[in-house]
Amino acid sequence: xxxxxxxxxxxxxxxxxxxxxxxxxxxxxxxxSWYQQALGQGPQFIFQYYREEENGRxxxxxxxxxxxFPNYSSELNVNALELDDSALYLxxxxxxxxxxEAFFGQGTRLTVx
Amino acid sequence: AQSVTQLDSHVSVSEGTPxxxxxxxxxxxxxxxxxxxxxxxxxxxxxxxxxSAATLVKGINGFEAEFKKSETSFHLTKPSAHMSDAAExxxxxxxxxxxxxxxxxTGTRLKVLA
Numbered sequence: 001x002x003x004x005x006x007x008x009x010x011x012x013x014x015x016x017x018x019x020x021x022x023x024x025x026x027x028x029x030x031x032x033s034w035y036q037q038a039l040g041q042g043p044q045f046i047f048q049y050y051r052e053e054e055n056g057r058x059x060x061x062x063x064x065x066x067x068x069f070p071n072y073s074s075e076l077n078v079n080a081l082e083l084d085d086s087a088l089y090l091x092x093x094x095x096x097x098x099x100x101e102a103f104f105g106q107g108t109r110l111t112v113x
Numbered sequence: 114a115q116s117v118t119q120l121d122s123h124v125s126v127s128e129g130t131p132x133x134x135x136x137x138x139x140x141x142x143x144x145x146x147x148x149x150x151x152x153x154x155x156x157x158x159x160x161x162x163x164x165s166a167a168t169l170v171k172g173i174n175g176f177e178a179e180f181k182k183s184e185t186s187f188h189l190t191k192p193s194a195h196m197s198d199a200a201e202x203x204x205x206x207x208x209x210x211x212x213x214x215x216x217x218x219t220g221t222r223l224k225v226l227a
Contacts, residue, residue, distance in 0.1 A: 033214065042203055042217030043157070056214055090156060092215075100145040100164060100207040102215065104157040 004105035012111045021076040023091030031094040032074040038087045050097040115140045117206045119218035132191040136204035146187045147205040199225045
């Protein structure tokens with residue numbers, strides 16, 4: 001176990017709805033990154049948060065947004081859900097923004113119907 | 114631009130035989146390279162990492178990888194496959210200083226035959 005926990009583990013949403021996914025980073029880690037893994041593909045970088053500020057973003061539309069809290073836990077919010085948003089969403093924490101090694105949570109499986 | 118290519122989408126080996134999963138990378142910077150494993154319906158587990166120290170890297174569960182700059186390769190090997198090694202394996206490059214976003218390969222599914 002990595003110490004990175006995500007909730008919920010599974011959820012089903014309807015197209016057009018909004019969803020919030022949560023991640024608790026490993027103790028002592030101040031950097032959190034989010035990835036989307038569509039079925040049969042490798043994870044794609046969504047964005048990274050470092051000390052409560054966004055520190056880099058991948059090729060995802062603005063309806064994907066995030067937050068990092070003072071305790072370094074994080075949320076991923078997705079508005080106006082589309083069918084293609086169905087995926088496994090992975091959270092990864094790192095000790096610091098300058099440390100490349102990341103530890104992943106088990107993921108949240110989102111199904112949009 | 115940085116990228117990573119996993120040369121085989123599927124690899125099948127017999128239990129007890131060697132495993133070779135191939136990975137080539139492209140990076141303008143001195144990269145950090147990783148191999149992760151993903152078992153069905155699970156998250157990603159770090160197998161090993163290269164961060165500009167020794168070029169031969171040993172990881173967990175008997176896996177190792179060799180960083181070859183001249184060939185821009187970072188192939189994953191294991192001398193003897195075990196049934197529990199059956200999983201999806203991802204080669205990852207982390208090239209961008211300041212924002213250590215990971216760039217994943219498309220994955221190699223390893224099947225181990227009894």
